[in-house]
Amino acid sequence: MDNTDLDIVISGGTTLTISPDMAIIENSQIGIKDGTIRFVRKQGDSLKDYRCKKYIDAAGSLIMPGLINTHTHLPMVCFRGLADDLPLMDWLNNHIFPAEAKYVNRDMVYHGSMLAIAEMILSGTTTFCDGYFFESTVAKAAVDTGMRGVACQGFIDFPTPDNPNPSNKEDIARSFIEKWTGVSPLVSPALVCHSPYTCSPETLTLIKGIAREHNLLFLIHLAETQEEVAVIKERYGTTPVRHLYNLGILDEDTVPAHCVWVDDEEIDILADCGVKVSHIPESNMKLATGNAPIPRMLEKGITVSLGTDGCASNNDLDMFLEMDTTAKIHKVVEMDPTVMDAKTVLRMATIEGAKALGMEDSIGSIEAGKRADIIILDMKKPHLTPLYNCYSQLVYSATGADVSTSIINGKIVMEDRRLLSMDIADIMGNVRRIADKIKADRHA
Amino acid sequence: MDNTDLDIVISGGTTLTISPDMAIIENSQIGIKDGTIRFVRKQGDSLKDYRCKKYIDAAGSLIMPGLINTHTHLPMVCFRGLADDLPLMDWLNNHIFPAEAKYVNRDMVYHGSMLAIAEMILSGTTTFCDGYFFESTVAKAAVDTGMRGVACQGFIDFPTPDNPNPSNKEDIARSFIEKWTGVSPLVSPALVCHSPYTCSPETLTLIKGIAREHNLLFLIHLAETQEEVAVIKERYGTTPVRHLYNLGILDEDTVPAHCVWVDDEEIDILADCGVKVSHIPESNMKLATGNAPIPRMLEKGITVSLGTDGCASNNDLDMFLEMDTTAKIHKVVEMDPTVMDAKTVLRMATIEGAKALGMEDSIGSIEAGKRADIIILDMKKPHLTPLYNCYSQLVYSATGADVSTSIINGKIVMEDRRLLSMDIADIMGNVRRIADKIKADRHA
Numbered sequence: 001m002d003n004t005d006l007d008i009v010i011s012g013g014t015t016l017t018i019s020p021d022m023a024i025i026e027n028s029q030i031g032i033k034d035g036t037i038r039f040v041r042k043q044g045d046s047l048k049d050y051r052c053k054k055y056i057d058a059a060g061s062l063i064m065p066g067l068i069n070t071h072t073h074l075p076m077v078c079f080r081g082l083a084d085d086l087p088l089m090d091w092l093n094n095h096i097f098p099a100e101a102k103y104v105n106r107d108m109v110y111h112g113s114m115l116a117i118a119e120m121i122l123s124g125t126t127t128f129c130d131g132y133f134f135e136s137t138v139a140k141a142a143v144d145t146g147m148r149g150v151a152c153q154g155f156i157d158f159p160t161p162d163n164p165n166p167s168n169k170e171d172i173a174r175s176f177i178e179k180w181t182g183v184s185p186l187v188s189p190a191l192v193c194h195s196p197y198t199c200s201p202e203t204l205t206l207i208k209g210i211a212r213e214h215n216l217l218f219l220i221h222l223a224e225t226q227e228e229v230a231v232i233k234e235r236y237g238t239t240p241v242r243h244l245y246n247l248g249i250l251d252e253d254t255v256p257a258h259c260v261w262v263d264d265e266e267i268d269i270l271a272d273c274g275v276k277v278s279h280i281p282e283s284n285m286k287l288a289t290g291n292a293p294i295p296r297m298l299e300k301g302i303t304v305s306l307g308t309d310g311c312a313s314n315n316d317l318d319m320f321l322e323m324d325t326t327a328k329i330h331k332v333v334e335m336d337p338t339v340m341d342a343k344t345v346l347r348m349a350t351i352e353g354a355k356a357l358g359m360e361d362s363i364g365s366i367e368a369g370k371r372a373d374i375i376i377l378d379m380k381k382p383h384l385t386p387l388y389n390c391y392s393q394l395v396y397s398a399t400g401a402d403v404s405t406s407i408i409n410g411k412i413v414m415e416d417r418r419l420l421s422m423d424i425a426d427i428m429g430n431v432r433r434i435a436d437k438i439k440a441d442r443h444a
Numbered sequence: 445m446d447n448t449d450l451d452i453v454i455s456g457g458t459t460l461t462i463s464p465d466m467a468i469i470e471n472s473q474i475g476i477k478d479g480t481i482r483f484v485r486k487q488g489d490s491l492k493d494y495r496c497k498k499y500i501d502a503a504g505s506l507i508m509p510g511l512i513n514t515h516t517h518l519p520m521v522c523f524r525g526l527a528d529d530l531p532l533m534d535w536l537n538n539h540i541f542p543a544e545a546k547y548v549n550r551d552m553v554y555h556g557s558m559l560a561i562a563e564m565i566l567s568g569t570t571t572f573c574d575g576y577f578f579e580s581t582v583a584k585a586a587v588d589t590g591m592r593g594v595a596c597q598g599f600i601d602f603p604t605p606d607n608p609n610p611s612n613k614e615d616i617a618r619s620f621i622e623k624w625t626g627v628s629p630l631v632s633p634a635l636v637c638h639s640p641y642t643c644s645p646e647t648l649t650l651i652k653g654i655a656r657e658h659n660l661l662f663l664i665h666l667a668e669t670q671e672e673v674a675v676i677k678e679r680y681g682t683t684p685v686r687h688l689y690n691l692g693i694l695d696e697d698t699v700p701a702h703c704v705w706v707d708d709e710e711i712d713i714l715a716d717c718g719v720k721v722s723h724i725p726e727s728n729m730k731l732a733t734g735n736a737p738i739p740r741m742l743e744k745g746i747t748v749s750l751g752t753d754g755c756a757s758n759n760d761l762d763m764f765l766e767m768d769t770t771a772k773i774h775k776v777v778e779m780d781p782t783v784m785d786a787k788t789v790l791r792m793a794t795i796e797g798a799k800a801l802g803m804e805d806s807i808g809s810i811e812a813g814k815r816a817d818i819i820i821l822d823m824k825k826p827h828l829t830p831l832y833n834c835y836s837q838l839v840y841s842a843t844g845a846d847v848s849t850s851i852i853n854g855k856i857v858m859e860d861r862r863l864l865s866m867d868i869a870d871i872m873g874n875v876r877r878i879a880d881k882i883k884a885d886r887h888a
Contacts (some may be wrong), residue, residue, distance in 0.1 A: 080829075081836035085771075085785035119826040285772035286840070288781040315840035316827050321765070327529075328729035329773070337732040341529035382563040383760050383844075385521075385872045386879030392525035396730070396759035400827075401845035428829045435830030 006052040007410060008032040010376065013058030015040060016390055018065050018350045018365040022343070024390060028063065032372040035185070035410030040366050054412065056405065060380045062390060064346075065365050066126025066373040066406065067319040068353025071219070071257040071278040071307025073132045074141075075104070075112030077119065078434050080311040088225070088287055096312055100133070103438060104161040109134040111430035113141035116317060118424050121147065122417065123318040123400020126373040126408045129255070129278075129307070129357055131192035131219055133162040139180055139187045146413050146421045148373060150357055151180060152192035152219050155207050157199055169203060173210045181214070186409060190217035195224070196240045197231045201247055208249045217358060218249070222256035225289045229261045241266035250275050255356050257307060259297075260290040267293065271300040276356040279348070281325050283309035295330055295339045305353040306345075318400040323349050327395050342391035376405040450496040451854060452476040454820065457502030459484060460834055462509050462794045462809040466787070468834060472507065476816040479629070479854030484810050498856065500849065504824045506834060508790075509809050510570025510817040510850065511763040512797025515663070515701040515722040515751025517576045518585075519548070519556030521563065522878050524755040532669070532731055540756055544577070547882060548605040553578040555874040557585035560761060562868050565591065566861065567762040567844020570817040570852045573699070573722075573751070573801055575636035575663055577606040583624055583631045590857050590865045592817060594801055595624060596636035596663050599651050601643055613647060617654045625658070630853060634661035639668070640684045641675045645691055652693045661802060662693070666700035669733045673705045685710040694719050699800050701751060703741075704734040711737065715744040720800040723792070725769045727753035739774055739783045749797040750789075762844040767793050771839050786835035820849040 008031075015028035017040060031038040031050070083095035109132065120128060130138050131152040139151035153176035154160075155169050163172060173191055180189035191211045193199040199207075204220075211218040223229065223240045232240045241262055244250050252274030259270070259277045270277065279294050297304055306326060308317050323345045330340040354364025362371045377398060379387060384402065387393055406414040413421045452475075459472035461484060475482040475494070527539035553576065564572060574582050575596040583595035597620035598604075599613050607616060617635055624633035635655045637643040643651075648664075655662040667673065667684045676684045685706055688694050696718030703721045706714070714721065723738050741748055750770060752761045767789045774784040798808025806815045821842060823831060828846065831837055850858040857865045 078830065080841065081832045084833065084836045084840065085782055088781055091781070115826055115829060122826060282772060285776040286781065288775040288779050290779070291776055311841075315836065318827065318843075321768070321843075324765070325769070325772075328726060328769075329776075331732040332729040332735055332773075335732050335734070337532055337535070337730065338529055380872065382559055382566060382868060382872065383762065385559060386524065386876050388525045388879065388883065389528065392528045392759065396528065397524065397755075399762075399765075399843050399845060401843060424826065428824065428826065432830050435832065439832065 006031045006033050006038065006050050008054045008056065008372070008407065008412070009050070009052040010056045010058050010063055010374070011043060013061035013063050013376070014390065015366055016062060016064040017367060018347060019367050030063065030366065030374070032407070032410050035371055037366060037368055037370050037372050039368050056376070058376050060378070061404065062377045062379055062394065063366070064375060064377070064394070065350045065363065066375050066408065067124050067349045068127045068305065068357065068364060069120065069125050069307055069317065069319055070129045070255065070305040070353050070356045071280055071309060072128055072130055072317065073310030074116035074128065074130050074138055075109045075132050076310030076312045077116045078103070078108055078112040078431055080315050082312065082438070084315070088289070091287070099438065100161065103434065104133050106134050106137050108434055109137040110141055111427065111434060113138045114145065114422060114427045115431045116311070117141055117145045117147045118419055118422060118427055119317045121406050121414050121419060122403065123320065124375045124403040124406065125317065125319050126375065126406060127353070127357070127359070127363060129190070129219070133160055136176065136179060142187050143184050146186065146408055146411050148186045148363070148408055150188050150190050150217060152190040152217070154192045154194060155199060155203055156194040157203055169206060170210065173207060177210070177214050177216065190219060192219035195221040195228065196243055197228050204244070204247055204249055208254070211253065216253070218254050220244070220254070220256050222259055223261045224258035226261055239263070239266060241269055245269050245273070252276070253358065258284065258289070258292065260284055260292045262293065264296065267296055267300055267302070270297070271302050276303040276305065278307040278356065279304050279326065280307045280309045281329050282322055283313040285325070285329065287313050291329060291333050295334060298344070303352055303355045304348055305356040306349045319349050320394070320399045323395045342389070342395040345395050346391050372407050372410040374407040375403050377402045378404040450475045450477050450482065450494050452498045452500065452816070452851065452856070453494070453496040454500045454502050454507055454818070455487060457505035457507050457820070458834065459507040459810055461811060462791060463811050474507065474810065474818070476851070476854050479815055481810060481812055481814050481816050483812050500820070502820050504822070505848065506821045506823055506838065507810070508819055508821070508838070509794045509807065510819045510852065511568050511793045512571040512749065512801065512808065513564065513569050513751055513761065513763055514573045514699065514749040514797050514800045515724055515753060516572055516574050516761065517754030518560035518572065518574050518582055519553045519576050520754030520756045521560045522547070522552055522556040522875055524759050526756065526882070528759070532733070535731070543882065544605065547878065548577050550578050550581050552878050553581040554585055555871065555878060557582045558589065558866060558871045559875045560755070561585055561589045561591045562863055562866060562871055563761045565850050565858050565863060566847070567764065568819045568847040568850065569761065569763050570819065570850060571797070571801070571803070571807060573634070573663070577604055580620065580623060583633070586631050587628050590630065590852055590855050592630045592807070592852055594632050594634050594661060596634040596661070598636045598638060599643060599647055600638040601647055613650060614654065617651060621654070621658050621660065634663060636663035639665040639672065640687050641672050648688070648691055648693055652698070655697065659697070661697050661699055663699045663701065664688070666703055667705045668702035670705055683707070683710060685713055689713050689717065696720070697802065702728065702733070702736065704728055704736045706737065708740070711740055711744055711746070714741070715746050720747040720749065722751040722800065723748050723770065724751045724753045725773050726766055727757040729769070729773065731757050735773060735777050739778060742788070747796055747799045748792055749800040750793045763793050764838070764843045767839045786833070786839035789839050790835050816851050816854040818851040819847050821846045822848040
């Protein structure tokens with residue numbers, strides 16, 4: 001530690017480092033400079049020697065790494081609550097797909113992304129991994145607001161609002177990568193194929209090949225529904241996971257979401273290939289698609305992280321609620337209250353998410369040398385009192401609304417629940433105008 | 445409507461009445477006088493004629509009946525997070541029961557109840573139904589804070605912190621009823637037997653008989669675990685529900701909690717007897733006891749309400765989160781996204797809860813003539829934007845932290861998230877001191 005002054009000091013409170021030894025530091029002190037965590041330690045009096053630009057008194061708070069949402073579709077906040085409690089195919093074919101065909105444009109994607117980023121920052125998420133249409137616009141919203149994200153250009157074998165001509169996939173992939181590589185410390189590009197049933201083997205191998213060529217992540221929805229399994233079996237004579245394996249798609253840079261309908265041998269395949277699974281429990285429950293066998297995946301050593309999915313199937317982006325559900329759903333499914341303990345789940349939402357995104361060297365824990373993606377929770381509240389076990393309290397009792405301060409890449413983006421990098425009234429107004437148009441059309 | 449001035453007027457916003465026709469009134473106006481709702485209607489200019497002591501501008505808010513938690517153990521907030529992710533019998537026998545034997549006393553019950561009431565009011569619950577030790581102390585906390593509650597004196601066939609001599613049950617029941625009948629408009633007495641496996645047939649029939657004699661509710665944990673079913677079968681040669689039916693315990697004033705392990709014929713028995721079931725999904729999930737077949741109970745016309753259970757097995761008292769879980773868990777269990785739609789679930793947490801407690805004439809909806817138990821949610825937040833469907837938004841996107849104002853029996857007990865009827869810093873301090881003693885003993 002040199003004698004340079006610090007940008008931010010967070011003093012007091014208890015820090016959950018999520019470091020390899022899961023150190024919990026009471027009465028801690030964190031120093032941040034140039035976006036980097038310079039030290040995290042027990043509070044002493046040595047800080048007197050440093051001046052800092054910003055001093056945060058965190059007495060009575062918990063300090064932890066920002067949460068990492070590894071699977072979402074941000075602009076879908078515009079469709080939050082538009083169509084719920086419907087049969088899956090009715091929901092998709094008669095509500096979501098038509099709404100997307102009609103209302104998704106660059107404007108909607110920007111305003112929706114801004115609102116989603118506001119919601120994420122307010123609920124403690126500091127990194128997202130998104131796939132939607134007009135993905136450059138999602139990426140721009142992240143840059144504009146100081147949010148960290150992986151923006152995935154999407155591919156599917158039919159015309160979309162942002163690509164009426166599905167035949168030019170290679171150009172789109174390459175120009176997206178070129179556009180976003182090295183542009184911002186906050187946003188990195190990746191590629192996503194929608195699913196094995198909406199993308200041909202040619203599309204899958206083409207896009208995965210380009211991702212591999214650039215060392216980029218490749219995402220896909222995989223084995224989400226029983227219908228998908230049936231379709232893939234009919235078309236290719238095998239299951240979705242085996243189909244991707246046969247195509248050479250599965251490796252440690254592939255991050256499939258859902259993985260609900262996988263048998264034990266497929267779990268072994270995912271483990272052997274080093275695939276990182278995004279678990280999306282609330283969406284799986286709300287759409288009644290099933291429950292993923294996550295405890296067996298963890299036993300096999302698979303990296304499992306958490307995602308919220310889009311707001312049409314959740315209906316929020318609160319990773320604290322996703323953690324609570326994750327801890328509870330597997331207990332009742334396995335009829336074993338010891339599975340998915342709070343500490344395991346909190347890791348899934350932080351360091352395991354960082355591993356999934358290939359960012360474990362820079363985010364996912366509070367350790368010297370990592371980027372400063374940090375959230376502070378005010379624990380002086382009735383529903384967080386008393387405090388015996390930090391992990392339990394965060395997973396089973398806290399919600400996103402308990403996050404008071406969020407720091408991303410060393411910048412304070414929320415303080416005392418005020419968003420500092422955006423005009424939230426303006427953003428909500430923009431999305432309300434989009435929704436008003438949708439409502440007017442429905443009633444027309 | 446006479447010309448009397450009003451105590452409170454809530455003006456603007458959208459009111460979900462939960463009346464029999466489920467009327468939703470946009471730009472509404474609610475008048476309250478002497479604790480009673482005098483009118484709820486579309487806003488006009490006729491209000492000019494009235495003076496009111498308190499005017500609440502609810503523009504941009506949702507107004508709805510306060511939530512009703514029909515099964516909880518309030519003082520257990522003192523054990524929130526004390527022991528999680530453990531096998532059920534280890535949790536009960538090595539953590540919860542010993543902690544209760546050692547730390548439960550009148551002081552702990554009062555301070556714990558105060559904290560729990562604070563948490564409930566802050567998250568939109570206006571009525572609870574509680575069963576714990578020193579139940580008069582729970583009742584006193586409700587009276588002291590202006591909370592509405594049903595306080596259930598408890599019975600079990602072994603010595604407890606508040607009753608070292610289990611043989612004097614009749615005296616205890618009668619004196620509790622005498623003490624709390626007609627004392628307060630907020631608190632009514634009832635009786636609870638812990639369970640069919642901890643109470644003999646004699647205890648069950650004695651206590652139910654006294655409850656029946658006084659037209660009071662009788663509560664019980666019923667068919668919660670597979671272990672309970674096995675024990676009852678061994679002892680009595682039948683299942684828990686049939687056992688209670690054979691004893692004549694089941695009628696429309698009996699409110700059993702859990703009812704997880706019930707077969708179709710037992711559901712018919714519960715329906716035929718008019719029993720009102722408390723559904724406790726988060727506790728059932730966290731303790732891995734199973735999932736209650738609620739959709740089948742609803743098909744059979746059973747009144748089903750919601751409860752959070754105590755904070756050692758949830759770990760919060762937020763009924764909004766309980767609603768979200770209720771809507772989702774049954775979808776995935778039934779593999780049908782249309783079951784337990786948001787409107788059904790919101791009714792379970794309001795008017796069906798009122799029916800369960802025999803209070804449907806006075807609470808559970810916003811209608812002229814009912815007592816004013818009303819909550820107001822601030823919807824001008826990113827995670828509640830945009831708004832297509834009020835029921836969806838409340839069940840799938842809102843949390844207790846979105847409640848801005850709570851009114852119980854015509855008194856404002858929370859305004860702009862400030863608790864008006866208690867000193868919350870003092871209350872949290874009292875519970876922290878109890879927890880510090882527990883922590884010190886554990887480490888000793």
